[in-house]
Amino acid sequence: MVKVFKKLVLLVAVLTVVATILSACSNDKKTEANVEKSKTSMDGYKVGDTFKAKKPVKFSILYSDHPNYPYKKDWLLWKEMKKRTNVTLKPTIVPMSDYEQKRSLLISSGDAPLIIPKTYPGQEAAFVSSGAILPVSDYIDKMPNFKEKVKKWNMQADLDTLRQEDGKFYVLPGLHEEIWPDYSLAVRTDIFKKNNIAIPKTWAELQSALKKLKEVYPDVTPFSDRWQMNSTLNIAATSFGTVAGWGTTSGMQYDESKDKYVFSGATKEYKDMVTYFHSLVEQGLLDKESLTQDDQQAIQKFVSGKSFVIGANAQELVAYRTSMDKNLGKGKYSIQKIMVPGGPAGQVMAGSRLENGIMINAKAKDDPNFDTMLQFIDWLWYSDEGEEFAKWGVEGTTYTKENGKRKLAKDVNYVGLNPSGTKALNTDFGFSGGVFAYGGTTELLQSTFSDEELKFQKEMADTKTPLKANPPYPLSEGDREQATLLSTPLKDMTSQNTLRFINGSRPLSEWDKYVSELKAKGMDKYSDLINKAYKDFKKKN
Incomplete structure (x- = not known):
C-alpha cells in the first residue's frame, strides 16, 4: 500500500513537471504570437509620421475598377506605395458597375478581401448582424490620424450617425473638413446677359427669369433637365424644407420641432416643392420630359441651344463646353x-x-499584421501626407510644389487643369482614382478645382447655412427587413406621384387622396418603426 502511494506521489510530481513545461511552452508560443503580431507595425506610430512597415507585408483589397481609368498593375501608384510603406496590395478587381453586388456576394460567402473600400455610409448595415465585418469603432485608438481629424474638425456628431444598434460603427468613412457642394444648375449666361436678366439666387427668381426667357424665345422651353430631375429635386428640396430626388434615401426626414421623424413625401413642404415645379411645367418653362428623358437627350437640347438651363456639376460643366464648342463654336456662348x-x-x-x-x-x-494594416489604412486614407499622395502622386514626377501650391507636371493632365498634358494623372499613373483619393482638408479638396469652381464654392460657403446632421436611428436586423418591406413601395409611390403631379397627369387637388394612399401602404407603421428605433437609441446613448 505504501509502495502504491509512493508511486502515485511520483506520478503526480511527474505530471506536475510536464504540465509546467507544457504551460511554459504554451506561454512561450503566446509570447511568440504576440511578438509576431507586432513585428511589422511601427513602434509609437503617431500623427505626422510617415508610415512604413518594418518588413514587407501584403494585404488583400477589393478594387472598384472605373471604366474611364481602368486598373493597371504597372501604375506608379503601386510601385510608390510599396516603396514608401513596405505594403503590397493584392486587389480583387471588380467592374464598378457590379461592385455593390459582388461585394455583397464575397462578404456573404466569407471570401471577401480584408480591406473593403468604396463603401458609402449606410451600406455596411446589411453585414453587421452576421459578424462578417469588424466594428471598427473598437480600434480607433490605433488610428491617430483618423482620431485627430475627428477631434480637430469636431466630427463626433457626424460619426454618431453611423452607429448601429450596439452603439458601434462598422465603416471607416472618408472625412471632409467641410461640406462639399457640387451639383447645381448651369445656365446660358450669354443669353441671360443679352436679355438683361439677373442670375437668380432663389427659386422664385429662377421662375421669373424663365418667364422672361419664354417671352423672348416663345418656341423654346428654357429649362430641360437631366438625371430624371433627381439632382434638381434633391438640391431644391433642402431649401423647401424637405428631402427628395437623390436625397430621399430612407424617405424619412427629421422634424426638430417635434423631435421625431416623418415621411417626407406626405409633408406640406414636399407638396410646396411639387407645386412649384408643376407651375413651371404648366407655364411652359420646364420641359415635362425632364422627369423621364435620358441624359443625352437633355444634354443635346442644352448644348445645341434648344434650352438654356440644365442640372450640372463641375465635371459635367467641362463636358458641356466641349460639346458646345463643336455645336455653337468657341466664343459663341457662355455658361456658368x-x-x-x-x-x-x-x-x-x-x-x-x-x-x-x-x-x-x-x-x-486574427491576421498577425492586423495592427500594421490599421496603421497603413490610417496613413493612406487619413493622414495629410497619404491623402496628398493618393490625389497628386509623386512630387517631381506627376506634380511640382512651390510655396505650398501644387502644379501638374508639364506632360500630365487632370480634369482639364493642364490641357497640353499627354498623360492623365488617373489613367496613366493611378492617382486621383475612386478607391483611395477621398476626404481631407478643404485646401486639398479644392487643389484640383478651377478658378471658376473655387468661386462657386466660396459663394456657397459665404451664403449658405449648413443644416445639422440628422440623429441616428439604427435598426435591428428584423426591423431593418421590415423597414425595407415598408419603405420600398412607399418610396416608389412617392416617386411615381411626384412625376405625375409635376407633369400634370395627376391634379394637385388629389394631394390628400395621395396621402391616404401612402397611409394604406403602411406609412404610419413605417414612421412608428423608425421613431421607435430613434427613441430607443437615444435612450441608450
Missing part, C-alpha cells in the same frame, strides 16, 4: 454653374462631411 437657389426654408445647404470609406473583414483581427 450658378449658386444653388434658396427657397422658403432660406439659404440653407444640406450635405455630409462623410465620404465613402472602408469596411474591414472581421477575419482581419
